[in-house]
Amino acid sequence: xxxxxxxxxxxxxxxxxxxxxxxxxxxxxxxxxxxxxxxxxxxxxxxxxxxxxxxxxxxxxxxxxxxxxxxxxxxxxxxxxxxxxxxxxxxxxxxxxxxxxxxxxxxxxxxxxxxxxxxxxxxxxxxxxxxxxxxxxxxxxxxxxxxxxxxxxxxxxxxxxxxxxxxxxxxxxxxxxxxxxxxxxxxxxxxxxxxxxxxxxxxxxxxxxxxxxxxxxxxxxxxxxxxxxxxxxxxxxxxxxxxxxxxxxxxxxxxxxxxxxxxxxxxxxxxxxxxxxxxxxxxxxxxxxxxxxxxxxxxxxxxxxxxxxxxxxxxxxxxxxxxxxxxxxxxxxxxxxxxxxxxxxxxxxxxxxxxxxxxxxxxxxxxxxxxxxxxxxxxxxxxxxxxxxxxxxxxxxxxxxxxxxxxxxxxxxxxxxxxxxxxxxxxxxxxxxxxxxxxxxxxxxxxxxxxxxxxxxxxxxxxxxxxxxxxxxxxxxxxxxxxxxxxxxxxxxxxxxxxxxxxxxxxxxxxxxxxxxxxxxxxxxxxxxxxxxxxxxxxxxxxxxxxxxxxxxxxxxxxxxxxxxxxxxxx
Amino acid sequence: xxxxxxxxxxxxxxxxxxxxxxxxxxxxxxxxxxxxxxxxxxxxxxxxxxxxxxxxxxxxxxxxxxxxxxxxxxxxxxxxxxxxxxxxxxxxxxxxxxxxxxxxxxxxxxxxxxxxxxxxxxxxxxxxxxxxxxxxxxxxxxxxxxxxxxxxxxxxxxxxxxxxxxxxxxxxxxxxxxxxxxxxxxxxxxxxxxxxxxxxxxxxxxxxxxxxxxxxxxxxxxxxxxxxxxxxxxxxxxxxxxxxxxxxxxxxxxxxxxxxxxxxxxxxxxxxxxxxxxxxxxxxxxxxxxxxxxxxxxxxxxxxxxxxxxxxxxxxxxxxxxxxxxxxxxxxxxxxxxxxxxxx
Numbered sequence: 020x021x022x023x024x025x026x027x028x029x030x031x032x033x034x035x036x037x038x039x040x041x042x043x044x045x046x047x048x049x050x051x052x053x054x055x056x057x058x059x060x061x062x063x064x065x066x067x068x069x070x071x072x073x074x075x076x077x078x079x080x081x082x083x084x085x086x087x088x089x090x091x092x093x094x095x096x097x098x099x100x101x102x103x104x105x106x107x108x109x110x111x112x113x114x115x116x117x118x119x120x121x122x123x124x125x126x127x128x129x130x131x132x133x134x135x136x137x138x139x140x141x142x143x144x145x146x147x148x149x150x151x152x153x154x155x156x157x158x159x160x161x162x163x164x165x166x167x168x169x170x171x172x173x174x175x176x177x178x179x180x181x182x183x184x185x186x187x188x189x190x191x192x193x194x195x196x197x198x199x200x201x202x203x204x205x206x207x208x209x210x211x212x213x214x215x216x217x218x219x220x221x222x223x224x225x226x227x228x229x230x231x232x233x234x235x236x237x238x239x240x241x242x243x244x245x246x247x248x249x250x251x252x253x254x255x256x257x258x259x260x261x262x263x264x265x266x267x268x269x270x271x272x273x274x275x276x277x278x279x280x281x282x283x284x285x286x287x288x289x290x291x292x293x294x295x296x297x298x299x300x301x302x303x304x305x306x307x308x309x310x311x312x313x314x315x316x317x318x319x320x321x322x323x324x325x326x327x328x329x330x331x332x333x334x335x336x337x338x339x340x341x342x343x344x345x346x347x348x349x350x351x352x353x354x355x356x357x358x359x360x361x362x363x364x365x366x367x368x369x370x371x372x373x374x375x376x377x378x379x380x381x382x383x384x385x386x387x388x389x390x391x392x393x394x395x396x397x398x399x400x401x402x403x404x405x406x407x408x409x410x411x412x413x414x415x416x417x418x419x420x421x422x423x424x425x426x427x428x429x430x431x432x433x434x435x436x437x438x439x440x441x442x443x444x445x446x447x448x449x450x451x452x453x454x455x456x457x458x459x460x461x462x463x464x465x466x467x468x469x470x471x472x473x474x475x476x477x478x479x480x481x482x483x484x485x486x487x488x489x490x491x492x493x494x495x496x497x498x499x500x501x502x503x504x505x506x507x508x509x510x511x512x513x514x515x516x517x518x519x520x521x522x523x524x525x526x527x528x529x530x531x532x533x534x535x536x537x538x539x540x541x542x543x544x545x546x547x548x549x550x551x552x553x554x555x556x557x558x559x560x561x562x563x564x565x566x567x568x569x570x571x572x573x574x575x576x577x578x579x580x581x582x583x584x585x586x587x588x589x590x
Numbered sequence: 591x592x593x594x595x596x597x598x599x600x601x602x603x604x605x606x607x608x609x610x611x612x613x614x615x616x617x618x619x620x621x622x623x624x625x626x627x628x629x630x631x632x633x634x635x636x637x638x639x640x641x642x643x644x645x646x647x648x649x650x651x652x653x654x655x656x657x658x659x660x661x662x663x664x665x666x667x668x669x670x671x672x673x674x675x676x677x678x679x680x681x682x683x684x685x686x687x688x689x690x691x692x693x694x695x696x697x698x699x700x701x702x703x704x705x706x707x708x709x710x711x712x713x714x715x716x717x718x719x720x721x722x723x724x725x726x727x728x729x730x731x732x733x734x735x736x737x738x739x740x741x742x743x744x745x746x747x748x749x750x751x752x753x754x755x756x757x758x759x760x761x762x763x764x765x766x767x768x769x770x771x772x773x774x775x776x777x778x779x780x781x782x783x784x785x786x787x788x789x790x791x792x793x794x795x796x797x798x799x800x801x802x803x804x805x806x807x808x809x810x811x812x813x814x815x816x817x818x819x820x821x822x823x824x825x826x827x828x829x830x831x832x833x834x835x836x837x838x839x840x841x842x843x844x845x846x847x848x849x850x851x852x853x854x855x856x857x858x859x860x861x862x863x864x865x866x867x868x869x870x871x872x873x874x875x876x877x878x879x880x881x882x883x884x885x886x887x888x889x890x891x892x893x894x895x896x897x898x899x900x901x902x903x904x905x906x907x908x909x910x911x912x913x914x915x916x917x918x919x920x921x922x923x924x925x926x927x928x929x930x931x932x933x934x
Contacts, residue, residue, distance in 0.1 A: 087695050094631070095627070096629060172669040175645065178634060230697075231697075233698075254703065255706075282882065283882070286765065293773050295784075461622055462621040465622035485630075485631055486631070502635060
């Protein structure tokens with residue numbers, strides 16, 4: 020019995036280890052050969068003694084699995100960032116988040132005649148050499164088909180925005196696409212043509228089933244228009260791409276990109292350190308020193324996001340939240356530098372406006388004076404506003420005896436809970452009682468009728484990370500009065516209140532075509548929101564990438580991260 | 591016996607319906623699947639209204655359950671938002687074998703998603719369960735036969751330590767040691783995550799290598815616990831009169847222990863394993879998440895966090911049916927092991 024027990028233990032442990040090599044099997048051929056990457060007919064017959072070169076396979080660790088590969092059926096970041104592998108946008112963004120043409124010869128503008136003077140007609144001229152990965156030319160018909168599929172009510176696409184603003188999409192020949200709007204729509208450049216649907220693949224499905232919801236292409240887009248071809252998606256495990264030999268801009272240096280799904284953050288860190296993954300995203304910030312010590316590079320890429328506090332100033336808010344001086348005192352009582360230094364490992368800085376990432380484009384008022392940590396100033400403001408601690412319990416009251424209480428709610432993300440705990444202590448120092456609560460995001464952001472605490476006005480301060488409505492465009496819809504949720508329209512996104520000044524500014528900027536005039540309106544918005552403390556930034560929330568030692572030639576964009584995947588390589 | 595089995599199966603029908611009602615209500619209370627659609631931002635209100643209507647989420651919960659159970663192909667859906675139904679429903683309902691389509695991967699049949707993952711879960715869970723049973727019996731019997739000896743004390747100490755360890759700790763420590771540190775030290779190492787090395791491909795050898803650490807993590811804790819059951823049960827049995835009688839008859843010690851004592855001592859283990867079996871289908875949420883193993887546990891976690899009712903209900907109903915069936919099988923095994931037990 021004793022011997023058998025030990026034998027089993029040893030066999031179990033060594034059975035796996037014995038099969039392992041200290042180095043990867045360099046000469047072993049891959050189990051899944053790329054079907055299209057290297058046509059058999061063109062391959063020279065290898066010499067009997069020749070060792071086949073090791074394929075360049077880059078492994079990317081994704082902590083969430085994509086939900087679909089149809090670009091119009093998803094909101095997931097982990098799905099959307101794959102678009103630049105197998106699909107194509109009309110124009111993409113470089114490492115400075117500046118647009119460059121991908122499918123079009125140039126980005127339409129008033130200067131080149133692509134945008135009409137009234138802003139209602141936009142004309143795109145397509146490149147002559149663009150083809151789907153099966154060799155079929157990409158034409159205006161694919162753009163028209165894409166538009167039709169997005170707006171067709173039979174298709175459960177994730178969003179019809181902004182195509183619901185488009186009156187028509189028409190083609191002039193194969194190479195010109197004309198979009199017409201019923202009224203000027205400024206954010207068109209940052210919102211349109213985030214992916215293209217192959218008409219020759221999906222139209223038969225639509226005609227036979229009346230919808231493309233169940234099209235196999237959604238999960239297996241074997242016909243694409245990116246530098247890589249989709250090969251296989253094994254649910255829960257991996258998504259595999261190989262070089263697209265028909266890509267019009269040339270062949271990618273990588274033979275294969277293998278997206279490994281690694282749902283656990285700590286496992287992602289281990290896989291990166293061990294070298295089982297070449298690229299990771301959003302590592303736990305506490306792991307950053309370990310990753311850096313292991314020789315991995317941590318990159319922070321501006322994607323427009325910022326973590327901040329949204330103040331509720333509806334009738335449902337407590338008196339403190341409705342008092343501007345209290346909101347200003349809150350902004351002065353929080354030591355954001357300390358939060359960034361201590362909780363975020365110094366990897367970020369306080370955000371001043373939700374538009375900080377667009378400061379270079381002139382969308383942020385230069386007159387904004389950032390809030391600085393000044394607890395004494397905060398106390399003075401509260402005194403001026405009539406909030407004093409009359410009963411000596413450390414919490415201030417107003418003249419009517421109402422305690423200075425603010426209800427703060429956010430999701431269950433760990434860093435947010437840490438911020439809550441720290442902020443609670445900081446605000447208590449100035450006599451404000453911050454009552455904190457946490458919710459699953461599905462419930463936190465659920466609708467008015469489903470009991471969302473945000474929609475129902477049960478919180479005075481709500482924290483999450485957000486960006487503009489369609490970064491890098493400055494438009495936003497959260498503060499529109501029409502977005503206030505109620506029984507009749509339970510899905511409204513305005514959890515804050517109807518400020519008619521702000522509402523008018525937001526409505527005016529979206530129909531203003533002149534870029535300078537629009538920028539001036541947005542600057543006014545940023546100044547107004549800052550002064551009213553409707554939004555209070557905690558930190559700039561960039562995308563984090565962990566790059567392994569083997570990768571070379573990489574560059575990231577905050578909007579289309581893999582715009583340059585063609586140049587990525589492995590040492 | 592046949593009548594007993596038929597009676598038990600018939601009793602299971604109302605039980606499963608009650609379970610499905612409770613689970614459906616709980617699932618729909620977990621949040622709004624359209625709130626973010628998995629993105630970093632809220633979904634626009636117009637899109638939420640449209641998708642809610644198209645996916646039937648705007649209906650009262652009772653009607654949603656009815657559609658899930660019997661389908662909605664007898665009614666129409668309002669696709670254009672004018673308040674009038676215009677397109678026939680597509681759902682056949684669970685009673686006709688249609689669990690609906692995923693809300694996360696819209697258009698994808700829920701049962702198809704589940705069936706894709708079951709093999710991955712079983713190739714991890716079945717070996718793990720076999721190892722657990724084998725080692726628990728071996729360690730438990732060994733320990734019982736040497737009660738209060740040094741080896742028994744050592745095994746007891748290790749069992750308590752093992753049983754006290756949380757599985758995520760065992761998994762992460764074993765990954766750090768065998769996959770990260772061993773590699774850094776230039777020793778033969780195990781892989782960190784996934785089912786195979788993409789450079790090599792999905793070979794049997796690769797999958798086996800990738801199974802070692804997840805199985806090790808799952809089994810250590812369970813063996814530590816189950817071996818204690820076997821030990822105590824064995825200790826109780828070997829002091830019974832019939833064991834003394836067997837020895838008095840002159841039977842060999844091995845025959846007494848393995849044929850007479852172990853058979854009776856294994857009854858508590860049969861109960862526990864009987865409870866385990868249906869959950870083999872459910873996978874191991876923590877282990878699968880840490881090792882990136884594409885099994886049912888992760889599928890459940892991924893979809894329950896996004897309130898994907900069709901997929902989650904599919905998983906839960908499969909497990910519910912498996913629980914009912916496995917309990918029936920367990921009762922049958924009792925009768926086989928203990929002749930005193932009779933079902934009528």
